[in-house]
Amino acid sequence: MIYAAIAAGGTGIRMGADKPKQFLKLGDKPILIRTIEAFYGFVDEVYIGILPEWKEYAETCIADCGLINKIKVRVVNGADNRSATLLNVIRQIEAAHGINEDDIVLTHDAVRPFINKRIISENIKLCEKYGAAGTFVSSVDTVGVSKDGKILDSILERKLMYNVQTPQTVNLALIKKLLEKEFENLERFTDICGLLRENGVDVAMVKGERVNIKITSPADMVFAESILRE
DSSP states (O other): OEEEEEEEOOOOTTTTOSSOGGGSEETTEEHHHHHHHHTTTTOSEEEEEEOGGGHHHHHHHHHHTTGGGTSEEEEEEOOSSHHHHHHHHHHHHHHHHOOOTTOEEEEEETTOTTOOHHHHHHHHHHHHHHSEEEEEEEOSSOOEEOSSSSSOOEEOOGGGOEEEEEEEEEEHHHHHHHHHHTGGGGGGOSSHHHHHHHTTOOOEEEEOOTTOOOOOSHHHHHHHHHHHHO
């Protein structure tokens, strides 16, 4: 089976909102709903990992938007960090369905609503071929490195630099094994690709899109509304 695991643990602090940013309206729909809808037709089930105090609100939001009639969506409690939340999701999947050797999971940010069909399709295809895939766009900015944030240590070669996006897609049994192996250190890994590479797993690269933005600030919302209008 193919699953989507959507990380929706944001609190909305940087957005200055009274609710987590994934519940803010983008056009006529909450951001989270637009993100879930992007996976319709590609996955068998969608799992949402969210802060426990917002779980009921998310379930109501999903029901009110009629998504349960289109795609199976389960809302589960998130954890202290992204990787631990994914492990919670995987354990819920295992409890409901078991884990088969060819199962895969697409991990995605709740606040990246402009993910498109090509990116999802290529993630699935490359994951089925190689066992892991991720979404990347070449960096348009020169990247500097500083250990203390005060003095520049080095400049990286721009043509080798890529910005990491989601989805990041991996064999379900493999990522469960690695998450459990690194359980005491999960807070170190801000994304699945970092965890995979540290454990020697090759990650096939899918070409991302500049509009596949992560909405985290008021300025991002302005840009998102502009993308939606187009």
